[in-house]
Amino acid sequence: GAVVSQHPSWVICKSGTSVKIECRSLDFQATTMFWYRQFPKQSLMLMATSNEGSKATYEQGVEKDKFLINHASLTLSTLTVTSAHPEDSSFYICSAAGPAKPQHFGDGTRLSIL
């Protein structure tokens, strides 16, 4: 089956640090990648949708200058949390979809900002 790799799986860093999370589709071309965030005991919330080669579309309330998304190739999208603060601590999950391919999720990245 389709595999989506997300890295790193766990990050702990100081407040003010920028953190980059990678999402790779290993065996199919992901024309669209989605970034979700899940706070404890909450549902997954879509942050942004990115199509390869174009700018990401952000959901209402998500700061595009804080959460930088790059989808430069059909197999890689990155999310950079710039100047992260404790309130950004969350579980970040990417998913990838391609032609005739439903969404497949990465393993998620647990981000803890001290």
Added chain:
Amino acid sequence: RKEVEQDPGPFNVPEGATVAFNCTYSNSASQSFFWYRQDCRKEPKLLMSVYSSGNEDGRFTAQLNRASQYISLLIRDSKLSDSATYLCVVNPGSQGNLIFGKGTKLSVKP
């Protein structure tokens, strides 16, 4: 009204029990529907898609009622390994994004 609503539970049931989860969605134009399973601190995994005609996969049966904007999941003969959070998920349109419910927590006890 939230886009996708579920009873958060927890549902605590003995092994072998039958348990049913319900979900309602607000967007009548939603196009596709799913149940996902999420284990603690893990990514969600697709359990099954949900169709108006109803569909069954082993011990799992899913139903969709478009008129009532209601989705259900029935688990028969519960196993300990069924313990997880079950997420009701709706695709509202052609963009491909998914709207997740908060999930219903199931705990199957021996």
